[in-house]
Every structure is written in structure tokens, then in C-alpha cells.
Amino acid sequence: xxxxxxxxxxxxxxxxxxxxxxxxxxxxxxxxxxxxxxxxxxxxxxxxxxxxxxxxxxxxxxxxxxxxxxxxxxxxxxxxxxxxxxxxxxxxxxxxxxxxxxxxxxxxxxxxxxxxxxxxxxxxxxxxxxxxxxxxxxxxxxx
Numbered sequence: 001x002x003x004x005x006x007x008x009x010x011x012x013x014x015x016x017x018x019x020x021x022x023x024x025x026x027x028x029x030x031x032x033x034x035x036x037x038x039x040x041x042x043x044x045x046x047x048x049x050x051x052x053x054x055x056x057x058x059x060x061x062x063x064x065x066x067x068x069x070x071x072x073x074x075x076x077x078x079x080x081x082x083x084x085x086x087x088x089x090x091x092x093x094x095x096x097x098x099x100x101x102x103x104x105x106x107x108x109x110x111x112x113x114x115x116x117x118x119x120x121x122x123x124x125x126x127x128x129x130x131x132x133x134x135x136x137x138x139x140x141x142x143x
Contacts, residue, residue, distance in 0.1 A: 003039065003130045010040055013123040017042035020116045024109050026086075026098040031124050032057050034068040034093045039124060056097050060087035068093045079106045088113055090121045 003010050017029045021042045029042040030053050038045075038053065045053065066072030074089040084100035086109060096113065 003127060007128065009123060009126045009128065013040045013120065013127065014042060016116065016119050016123055020112065020120070021098065023116070024098060024100075024112045025104060026100050026109075029096065029098040031120065032095050032097060034061065034089075034095065037130075039094070039127065052099070053097065056083075056085055056087065056099060057095060060095060060097065063087070064089065068095075077106050077110065079104050079109070086110075086113065088117065090117055091125055094121075094124055096120060 005011060005014075013031065017031070017040060021027070021029050026042075028045070028049070030045070031039040031041075032053070033039060036054065036057065038050070041053075060074050060076055061068075063076045064072040064074045068074070068089055069092060072089070074087050074095055076087045078085050079100075080103055084103060086096075086098045086100075088096045090096065096117065098109075098113070
């Protein structure tokens with residue numbers, strides 16, 4: 001079953017991302033994974049914006065402390081020079097990416113993301129596998 005507005009868990013995650021965008025003053029936010037898959041977004045992404053999101057992920061992945069699947073982490077903020085964005089990894093392979101129109105207060109946005117991340121992680125890992133219920137589909141959260 002493809003993920004999207006027909007999936008209740010996806011709608012809950014999209015709503016939580018939208019709330020995060022509003023709290024942080026961001027333009028949009030997405031959850032992606034280390035394999036370049038887009039799992040959810042706060043608001044609609046046009047084709048140009050989708051390309052932008054994949055470029056941000058391509059910038060974020062080399063900043064990881066190691067492969068995400070092996071415990072690597074991304075915690076990157078670019079708040080003083082355009083393009084303005086934040087990337088934070090969670091649950092093994094996922095990356096939360098927010099982008100901003102202008103400079104933002106690093107510590108303030110990090111605190112907002114830190115408070116929102118447990119909800120975002122729980123909602124992301126509750127999503128049904130996009131490839132169906134077979135054994136290898138989806139990602140199981142770490143205990």
C-alpha cells in the first residue's frame with residue numbers, strides 16, 4: 001500500500017510535521033531515509049521542491065558520523081548562510097529535514113526539534129511498510 005493521505009498514520013505524521021514547521025518558522029519539513037526515500041512531508045511538495053529536498057539529503061548524508069544503519073548520526077544546522085536548513089537523524093535510518101527562508105536561531109530551533117522528535121519518531125515507525133506486509137518490507141524500530 002503506497003503511503004499518503006489515504007493512510008491514517010501518514011496523516012498524523014504530516015500534521016505533526018506541519019505543527020513543527022509552524023513552531024520553528026520553517027518553510028517545510030520532511031522525513032526521508034538514508035536510502036533516498038521520502039516518507040512524509042508537512043505540506044505539499046512541487047517537483048522543484050522535491051528536487052530541493054533530495055539535494056538537502058545529499059548534503060546531509062556525508063555529514064553523518066558514520067552509516068546511519070550502523071549507528072551513525074546526523075545533527076546539522078545551517079542557520080547563518082543560505083541555504084538555511086536543519087537535518088537530524090533518528091530511529092536508525094530516518095532523517096528529519098527542515099528548511100527556512102531566512103536565518104534562524106540555532107539553539108531555539110534545535111530545542112523545538114528535540115521536543116518534537118519523539119512524536120515524529122513514533123509516528124514514522126508506526127507507518128505501514130510501503131511495499132506491503134512481506135517480511136523484508138519497511139523498517140522495524142530499535143527497542
